[in-house]
Amino acid sequence: MPDNQGYLSGIRYLIHMGAPHEHTLPSPGNEIRFIHTADLHLGTPFTGISKFSPEFGKILADATYQAFEEIVSLAIREQVSFLVISGDIYDSEERRIYGQLVVRKQLQRLSDAGIRAYIVFGNHDPLNGWSAHISWPEGVHVMGGDAPEVAYFPSDDDRRAVIVGMSFARKAISENLAIQFPQKGRDWPVTIGLLHCTAGAGNGHEPYAPCSVQDLAASGYDYWALGHIHTPVVLRENQPAIIYSGNPQGRDFGECGPRGCYLVTLSGNGTGVHEFIETCQIRWEEHEISIEGMEDTDALITAIEDAIADIRENSGEKGTICRFTLTGRGPVHAVLARDKATDDILDAVREGECPSPGFVLTEKLIDRTEHPFDRESVACRTDIVGDIIQISDLLMQEGDTDTMQGALSELYNNARMKRYLEELTGDDIGALVREAETYLLDQLVGDDAE
């Protein structure tokens, strides 16, 4: 399983799926090699990021397409037999024409290289969504949505593998599709199941087509190529291997970690290996930087630049979008408290960064720093400074959010704004209280609180 803590692009993790012959790799003669990918979400915009330059915007806009192109190139390089895509090729039911043309173009490359493609659609691109009339290249098989469909590779007459799949006929599928899949036939060679579903917990995704690992294992297939969960995860190592390939390109800070596809090799006796291969063009990283011990913003900028340099060094020429949360106490806090200070620092660290291989785009600087003084001793002051800290504590303890919610409803309950504004939870209010306290103390006393 790839290490989520680090980025080791190009390094393959060989997972042995075998039993009964534990140390036997499949013989080259009757093995089937294919690429498993899913959740391409072509054309999806990156979310949760702040404004960027048009040059970077172009790169971000192309990222998902680039990742898919990389997968197709990989398939051609590895001379696999076919490519399976487990749903959510597109980001919406309204398939973008550009996306469709890209898919067509890449599938045409596969077709030209003699590689087939087996596709199921998911909740984001169900069959009842709109698409332009663009003909698929030869060798592309799209599974229907009425019932699981069986396709033979390479043909009905020459059956070296069986792919069974089912697309989402509509967006919200709440029934268990897995149990509708037929059992593996006695004369079936290696059988691959292709499904966009929620197997197990779901990890925050919508629980479409829910099923259990047992439901999938019961089919007797050799491999389940699943889609819907964006983080690559192996639910089951073997007999059968049940794997979510994850999306080949992370789209926001919630999708950090390596993203890619699986190169799977199955032999006729059921043994096989699956290798995770990173294909993302852009990574997401979040870091914390403490201002402890820093005397001025130059030190802070230097620390940020050092962190950026480390990221760049470890990036393997992939682009990185990073976010730094500034923490700790120190005199630099007073500078950060000034209006647009973090924006200015952000501009400074972004300066000179251009969309070239190995770029590191600092998306945001989040100021969570605090005053250098001891809050407890300042709270004992018998003046408004101490009062404010006490009031802040009181608000936190009593959870007196009603007053604040009432004051904030003017904006947050505004009909036009509500669509776009995220609701403030209790934790959010609490964090805001602390930020408000910091802000007030900055204004009232600066660094001279003690």
Added chain:
Amino acid sequence: MKIRGIHIDGFGIFHNRSLSDISPHLTIVLGDNESGKSTLLVFIRRVLFGFPSKRKGGNHYEPLNGGEQGGRIEITTDSGREYEVLRHEKKSKGLLIQDAEGISAGNTLSLVAGGADQAFFENVFAFGLGELESFDTLSDDAVQNRLMSAGAGATKIPVPEVQKLLDKRIEEYYKKGTRKTRVPEILKQISETEGTLSTISETQHEYDSLSTEQREIEAETERLVAEKREMERSLRRNENIIQIWDEWVTVEETEETLSSLGMPESFPDDGIHQLDMADAEIGHAEERVRERTKRLGEEVSEAEKITIDEQVFREQDRIRTLEKTLPLREADCTSLPEINADLNVLEKAFTALLKSIDPRWTTETLLSFDTSLPAQHRVLRYQKHLEEISTQKASFNRELQQYESLLSSENDAIERRSGELPAGISTPSEEDLQAQEHALVELTAALPALEQKTKDLSSLREDAAKRADTFREQAARTKVHLPAWPGYLMAGAAVAGLGIGYVTDALLLGALFCAVLSIAALVYLKAAGAASQKSPGFPEEETSGAGISHLIHEKREEITELENRVRRLAERCGFQGIPASHAVSERRIELLDLRKAFEKRTAITGEIAHRQQTITGLENKISVLHGKMGSKDTEEERVYAEWQKWLDGAGLDLSLSPSSVEIIFTLSERAGEKYREMHALAAKKEEKIRAIDAFSDEVTAAIHACSISPRGSPAADVGALTEALEEQVARRSTQDGHIKEIERLRREARQEEEIIAVKKRERRNLLESGHAGTRDEFLNHAEATEMHKECIRRRTEAEHRLKTAAENPAVYDAFLEELRQTDIHELADINATISSRVKEIEGEITILQQRHGSVAHRLRGMENEDEAVLLRMNAAALTGDLNDAARQWAKLVIARIMLRKGIEKYEKERQPAVFREAERYFRSVTGGRYIRVIQPLGSDRILVEDREGRRIPATLLSRGTAEQLYLSLRFGYITEYGNHDEHLPAVFDDILVNFDPDRRQRSCEAIAELSETNQVIFFTCHPDTAQMLQSARPDAQLIEL
């Protein structure tokens, strides 16, 4: 902060005024009206907080007595730091704060005054009666802000300002009903982006229909293009026919003409032209022949007219030579007088030189005088030698003089020193003197010894007597035996010491040593003697008297010996007998004088001897020099003799010196040069004369040979000869010219005739080639041939154009047939119709292309998804910005809530502290009549509560009581402010005038109490008030203006 001193440069009535004895507690400034009390108060305010603009009204306290408006205040902060606050009205000077060392500490008043500003300070701390009378000044917002901030403890920004800042920041982000804030603006951007996206999404569905439409447009366009192409082809074909119709007609016509035209078999190309050319050339040639013939006759005639004189030609060379040499000969004639003149000059110079060398000299003498280099060197050697000798002799002379001078001075010195020898004193020799001195020393030592011995002897004798008596007494008591040998040993040592002192020239020491030991020996022996008398065990001592007698005897012998010695010594010293001590001392002095004289004499004689040695040396040197001089003289005479001999040999005056002879050499050389020059010039003159004569002879010969009459001078003759020759030469040349021309003309005439013959032959051939015998016939044939060619040409051209119009050679015949069948008049109408249709088709195609472009553009837009993805990403980014902005707004709103709560708490819990302080002061000042001061929440009214519990608004109090209340409130503010910020000095300007004596007294006590925490400077013109203050605060400082 406390004021230590005030220094005014110029302000109002003050100039260069200082107040330095200001108490850190209470200072009373007492002065009459217009003594400057208010001026001082205002000065303090202005230095701390600045000078108002001159444009504003009011008293600016211009310096009335000079100085620069402004000054400085020395202050000490609560933390103990000392500063000087300087300010002058001139902006360039501004506020300057310096520390104790004079180093600038900046120009921020908060450094010393904390958070107070001018309004606050003037209304709360530094005020007069006017401010006191009105409570409004205390309720001023600026004052209240400062008080609140002071109570709040904030030092950076006052709380109300923070409130305002919050409100402003909140509204920057969002304000209900306002669109020009950040959040609505972001929302607007999001809406616009989504609108654009929506448009893009809507158009996406048209993709298929647009694709179909695109294909239909392309098909229809293709069809119309094909139709147009076909029509254009027909049109072209018809236009082609119209264009080449004339050609077709031409072909028909030329065919007809050719068939009717008769033509010779052949005809030369360009025959007519050739014929014309031939005729023209023949004509030209004949014309040239005629011309030449004519000119030939003329030339012959001219040539026969010219005659040549051969004689002159024969003399040609001679005449040329004479012509060339004539200028030289004329120059020679011209230069002869000059040469003669130069020759005379040279002769005179030469003669003068000879005379200057020696009047007796002749030319032969000069020529025979050897001026060669060897001769010159010889003379030089003589000169050098003689000079050398002279130099050496001069040196010897100088040396000699020097020595003689030294000799004289030495002799003088000897004479002088001899005169210094001591006279009248006969000094002994050194040995005698030394012997006397030694003897005297010994004598000096011996005399006391002798005296002592003598005394000893006396003592011995006395002692002997006594001892004889006592010995007997003691002998019975004690029998002690002391050996005598130690005593003798000591005596011997004494003598040895003396001898050693004598030998080592330490006679005095030796004598002393000897004396001491002698005495010791004597004492011992005496004791020993006494002991032996006492002790019966001492066989040597028979009786004390015998021992003593022995000693006495010995002593006597010693004395005798010593006396003898002393006499000898005295005799040596020149005494008779044994001298007294004083005589010895006198002798010592004499010997010292003698010693001095001896030494002096010795020194002088020594010096004289040394000088004599020097003299001897000098005399020797002089003698040597004289010898050298003699040698040099001898040598000089020898060399001079040689020189004389040489002069004689050279024929020169014997008195000449070598340097003079050098001059003679120079003159001789010059004279020699002159002579040579003279000789050369004479030779030149002779040569010129010879050349002139020869030339004249030659000219005469030539004249005769050419039979020309002489002209009287060689030059004229030569001119005549030259003219004659030139003339003949010209004639010959002209004649030769004619002859050449005649030959040329004949040659050309022959050539022309040959050309004519050739051309006639060619003409005959041309006519034959055109099958003609005559020119006319030939022309006729030419015309016919031309016509035939023209027809052929026209026909060929027309056919070529027809073939071009036909385009394809394979269909040419069919084309021709078509032409035959075509009615040219109908064709134009057909073409007009076709053109019209083509235009229609073009219009339709244009419309279709525009439509196609539009559809393609829309399709491309859909296929190039960049804009939509970027827009969606922008929308997502804007949404993120919106949430960030909303969050910022929320943070600020919460901050405002918190700040409000803080202010409420301050108003509820802390502000009363001010009133508690004020209450205390007010109670004290009013003597307890009023016990409370109240400000209800939410109200700016002040109430006072009397001891009966009645609450009375401040506005209803009497003036004096109200002033006391306001004063108490100020005290409360001052006290409370000091709890949180810098203690500022309170400056009061006669604020108690409206108080009755009792309350005034209590107010003074309150002021005294205030001065415990804050410095108070009280200005007054009332001495009783000053006394009250001093009573309340005995250590108060009083300053009288």
